[in-house]
Amino acid sequence: MFNKLNEKCGVFGVFGHLEAARLAYLGLYALQHRGQESAGIVTSDGRRMYSYLGMGLVADIFNRDNLDKLPGYLAIGHNRYSTTGLSYLKNVQPLLIKYAKGQLAIAHNGNLINTDMLREQLEKEGSIFQSTSDTEVILHLIAKANGIPLEDAIIKSLRQIKGAYSLLLSTPDTMIAVRDPYGVRPLCLGKLGEAYVIASETCALDLINAKYIRDIEPGELLIINEKGLKSIKFATQNKSAMCIFEFIYFSRPDSYIFGRNVHMIRREYGKQLALETKIKADLVIPVPDSANSAAVGYAEQSGIPFETGLIRNHYIGRTFIEPDQQIRDFGAKIKYNPVREVLKNKKVIVIDDSIVRGTTSKKLVKMLYEAGARQVHLCISSPPIIGPCFYGIDTPTKKELIASSHTVKQIKEYLGVESLHYLSREGLLKATKIASAKFCCACFNDEYPIK
């Protein structure tokens, strides 16, 4: 249960469609799981650019009126995930600015690791910052790269930044998609009639009936305008470092990420986990919805029946008021309720995608025992998280990660489960069926591919 701190951004763009803003609205809606804090759309009619940003869910921010005020055939959009403390309107993307060459907008999924240094340097040279987001640094670098064509200015800027970035940029007449040389975050290209579409995940293409063409490649800059597509390889990289957590937790099961269907990968994780653990139990239940796929795989492989042991409440809304002191110990109850009839006197294998701090898992286990489970075996469809992520997965510090300072046995005792099993690192990579060297697994092995 990789928690909400780790939810990722979603980006979506369309070039060459008369209803660009509405397609962006739909695309962002399909990518809502990547960020629920805020969303924005910037459009262009070829001459002027328009922007509308807001806090909350896509379907709550946009309405007919504000979509009608976003004319044009080009649109880029962004869903932002919740970060600590800095959730104000100035940080909502896409950022739209005016600089020497005119208007420029940017939407960014990822996290840069050398912005402090770059920001300091830029400020020394007189740049001023409106937001606290890394993304603004990219705009300043582009603006500084003066006297050269935009294309070159962008490439020059990209060569200065380090970290994870899947970007969408827009000028009044051109949309540009960029994926960092390591390909940490996904980004794909699709086509809808004559229009080109860019999205973080293929599920956004599906919703608008766009056809998937290909992934934007690591180190690729794709320029889309009236002349068509122009691809530039701005970096050559021996070693990609795709985030393994896109498979484990971030992406939607119906999406194809890094060329593979997420559900099928998770299903394999579940099967592999079953191979690695020889538990005798009555039932396999997922923590819904993120562990559903792995639980199906586990059940299939183990022959132990798949069941629904927890019901998830999806109506959490914008701001749920936690009850006061007299009404206590809510923990995971706001989100999950056990199906007692299923659990009563049963030996239960619970599948979850990951454990971060362990506090929520502990409450969930307690809930299952109180609901009558005789034994709770917790099986995690990924290895222990021992290192924080620096490329955008806003994980807690190392200290807060329970697996960085505790053995599996200690965690088992803390959680109070009958047994605790993690998918092995080898099992994870084997099940993924992509060369292991292509992934960043820093959170599992402390080896950070980007220095």
Add this chain to the structure above:
Amino acid sequence: MFNKLNEKCGVFGVFGHLEAARLAYLGLYALQHRGQESAGIVTSDGRRMYSYLGMGLVADIFNRDNLDKLPGYLAIGHNRYSTTGLSYLKNVQPLLIKYAKGQLAIAHNGNLINTDMLREQLEKEGSIFQSTSDTEVILHLIAKANGIPLEDAIIKSLRQIKGAYSLLLSTPDTMIAVRDPYGVRPLCLGKLGEAYVIASETCALDLINAKYIRDIEPGELLIINEKGLKSIKFATQNKSAMCIFEFIYFSRPDSYIFGRNVHMIRREYGKQLALETKIKADLVIPVPDSANSAAVGYAEQSGIPFETGLIRNHYIGRTFIEPDQQIRDFGAKIKYNPVREVLKNKKVIVIDDSIVRGTTSKKLVKMLYEAGARQVHLCISSPPIIGPCFYGIDTPTKKELIASSHTVKQIKEYLGVESLHYLSREGLLKATKIASAKFCCACFNDEYPIK
């Protein structure tokens, strides 16, 4: 896929707790699946009553500020489902009025069938109506029954109304729960410390850690005040007529309704359906989330693997803007996306809870074929709906019900499926394991228990 027209109301009440309003908030949140159009809470501090109502989701309507303005130890709350055209604030419940005996509030789950007549009669005698809801009629009847104690006035009024009603009433110092003589809609009693709790479903008791005591019985009036509980049987009824659709679709799987766990019942429906159909297929997939339980049962009984073939988007928000003409044929796509990798070249059994008009099912089937399914077999975990519901399940008219005018074979052809199977009526009742005479199955057999 019994659609949103059929979503039901939820009622929740608490007597004797210092945080009555917050408990009602939590209870309504747990019952959110029974109505998403509007919600309200009325509280009392023993002398004066307070009210807050709003449009939308419970978690969006209420906040610390307005909950703080609902003091008292008694609270009743209501979630309203979406009806056609009359969704304005005056219809939001609980209704709170002032009449000869002081303040009186009411929250109603169900539908009355003789209100036109009663309303006409009341208007003839000079009553004026503020809302278009049936529920206001009950208040008028109580107000008219003057010169007798409230208890008697309520009973006198209940004897005049016909239809389905699970009610919560509140005066400044008393909470009253009522279930109609047929017991059409569920209503249960729980206890939280010294406080009494009433809820449409037990899942609301679970969230606040209240203990389930018993169901309010058909024809029972339960008075709760400082003196404790007082139960009055205001009607004797030989034949109960519990709504079978509470099992099939309305209630949450973790709830116990009419004494039975909903998930287990649905699982039985799935098993029974598997027994009745002998389909050779590669996969069983549910239309999530309402058919999840039945699909688990079907898979178990048939031995055909359970899979996740459709992903549901839960972020629909308050008002989703449908795309304009150029972006067409959305149909079920806003809600569901297929997992192509799962479906590709597969013979798929799709489990759904019901078919109303057939239009959404048709789009869903098309979506599955387009995603690559070789065969789509549609199995419905309930019998064909041939009659509209008059007791609150705002079904379309008979004409609009596809099964009222088409044979299964015709529907199969309309939907374009390889095969179409409904759970038999006998199978349904057998799987339910409650004497069939106790249910209203009018939607399946056109026999309306309440004249």
Add this chain to the structure above:
Amino acid sequence: MFNKLNEKCGVFGVFGHLEAARLAYLGLYALQHRGQESAGIVTSDGRRMYSYLGMGLVADIFNRDNLDKLPGYLAIGHNRYSTTGLSYLKNVQPLLIKYAKGQLAIAHNGNLINTDMLREQLEKEGSIFQSTSDTEVILHLIAKANGIPLEDAIIKSLRQIKGAYSLLLSTPDTMIAVRDPYGVRPLCLGKLGEAYVIASETCALDLINAKYIRDIEPGELLIINEKGLKSIKFATQNKSAMCIFEFIYFSRPDSYIFGRNVHMIRREYGKQLALETKIKADLVIPVPDSANSAAVGYAEQSGIPFETGLIRNHYIGRTFIEPDQQIRDFGAKIKYNPVREVLKNKKVIVIDDSIVRGTTSKKLVKMLYEAGARQVHLCISSPPIIGPCFYGIDTPTKKELIASSHTVKQIKEYLGVESLHYLSREGLLKATKIASAKFCCACFNDEYPIK
């Protein structure tokens, strides 16, 4: 400075114009000074009635969208003044209900004095009340008067109520204007092309270019529908009791009330006040804007120059946050600032319309002295208020009225003025130039015309 507790309601109606809702919007805007708490408009297209109500100013409540949802050729509207504690949406008018004869709406300016009794009686007979307003009683009485034509039902109801009422009623096809037998509050008839217009004050006719026809007479019921006008005298009254405070404070100076221009009347009050007081001073200044007219008259008569000694801030907005303890003694400063250069070392005559509690006047006087005035003479353009108003001028209780328990000399000392003068009762009536018997002056002489 008769304060905001005394602000009055405004009513406005139009029959026979295709833009009825927009005209009502304009009319209510022109009558905004009579009530700023809330406003509403009910329209009819001849068959169905539509309603939109809100809290705040007319120009903030209504917009293109909600005005567009108020179709029809008939509209009635209402501005509500601020009362103590009961400012919630259910009390916003016009009230719109459904009863035996169909839909009925009402907008009421005034106050009834026998509603407690009537309400009790109605409740005994089973009526239920949604609001705490007097006005709802009228609807119940009409609804009770069954079996007779609406016209007769209204008359029968009016004969039961006592107090002040200028009413607008609307059915789907008819607008009805009513003025109580004493004519306490104003109400006039105008014409705009073929359309009929009803308004509390003529300034609302001016804004929409409607022509003033005549006042609705005391005891008159005017029925306006497709057949034209029909006037019924439902009460004969020897003695009218028009509220003298409409002249002194409530109405807009540009309006004609009871056949006379308000500004000219107030100017006469100022002149009469100058005749009655023989003060030697350098300047005459009004408390703006309510005493502007009287100050002009006083200056003219006395020959002492008129000056602007206080500037009024009109931007108070919906909710002004009073500063906390550290920033003290704001008093009248939020509203008024002295022009020191004008006041410095001057003997100043300050004209105000009335004194209620005296607290604000005291602060104002202090402000003027601090601004450098050598002498402050306070001249009030009405007599001392010794009795509360029961007909809608939500005055404080008798005890709170400073003049009910203090002599003029005591008040002078309390306020700290050089001299204090009230317009004499004889002077008031003489200056009004209407037979004194036609007015209710209960607040000045404790003689209440309506028992």
Add this chain to the structure above:
Amino acid sequence: MFNKLNEKCGVFGVFGHLEAARLAYLGLYALQHRGQESAGIVTSDGRRMYSYLGMGLVADIFNRDNLDKLPGYLAIGHNRYSTTGLSYLKNVQPLLIKYAKGQLAIAHNGNLINTDMLREQLEKEGSIFQSTSDTEVILHLIAKANGIPLEDAIIKSLRQIKGAYSLLLSTPDTMIAVRDPYGVRPLCLGKLGEAYVIASETCALDLINAKYIRDIEPGELLIINEKGLKSIKFATQNKSAMCIFEFIYFSRPDSYIFGRNVHMIRREYGKQLALETKIKADLVIPVPDSANSAAVGYAEQSGIPFETGLIRNHYIGRTFIEPDQQIRDFGAKIKYNPVREVLKNKKVIVIDDSIVRGTTSKKLVKMLYEAGARQVHLCISSPPIIGPCFYGIDTPTKKELIASSHTVKQIKEYLGVESLHYLSREGLLKATKIASAKFCCACFNDEYPIK
């Protein structure tokens, strides 16, 4: 009637008070007449800075909640006037940015004339702009002036900009007030206990009981922090160029601007106008409220009685919906209504402060004639406006100024008045009683002091 396009900004700052945000709120409220489009407050607790901005009136934007989130002892605030088309949140001031030296906020009253050039230069060097406001240029210049103390950086920046500027800057621990070398816009210093206060006009000092100390001098930079006050003369200027329109229209009558009370100056304009015009008439009436003071002076000098001939409606609200085509010719009616009884058959002298395009004046004159005036003489308390303003008085282009292309006689005919009189330039300056060379009168004489 210098219209709303010309309304000016207001700035307010306080240093050294525990309720800095609330004082800023009050100060902005007192300065509301200088800008009603938007407002903002930035505070500092010595380490961190906080910001809250919004569209609309001060009293509508701020509430207890958001004021409570603006802690600290230092606050600067800004009211913005309405400009054409660019009224979005990014332009709302104070602007708050982060640059090499930390956080910096700015609030600006005035208009720069060389920003296009500066902006182009800055953009060439890589600066990016978030807003379309001139003010952002100042921040960029300061940020570019790196490696030198803030004080010097500001001075260096100020020497590059040309135009009108009364500025408030804030770092986390210092407030800085600046007035341009010509002193175009007013800015004054006050003291409240130990706290220092800066405001556009003295009326803001009055409201919070602060004592006026002195004006910020043209070309002065005043640094306020824990060490006290430090004044730097960053420019020496032989010739000041104070905006004469601050006297004529912009400022509040109770304020002291450039050392003189505005009401008394306007009164003198009226007297001088009376001396220059020898009209025989029955009445003198102002266009309220901006011409009130001049009308009082005119009446006194001429001996013709002062009267109230127009009533102003102050309830215009945030967005007034203009009526549609069928309800025409509203013109000035939304704002003014004539007092017919005053005007009937009278020869009327109307005093207004200025004529811009002439369209509103024409409607007003028509309104007065229709109300019964026999003669309308229009007397303007300032000379004909023949040149647009480049220093912040967003006047229309020269072409649109009626007096730039028409003789007084032609304007008289266009307006349809009996006679039209402007105050002479000599009269204006004589009445102002300040050496004429000290003013910018470019709008009257086309001589622009700042090149």
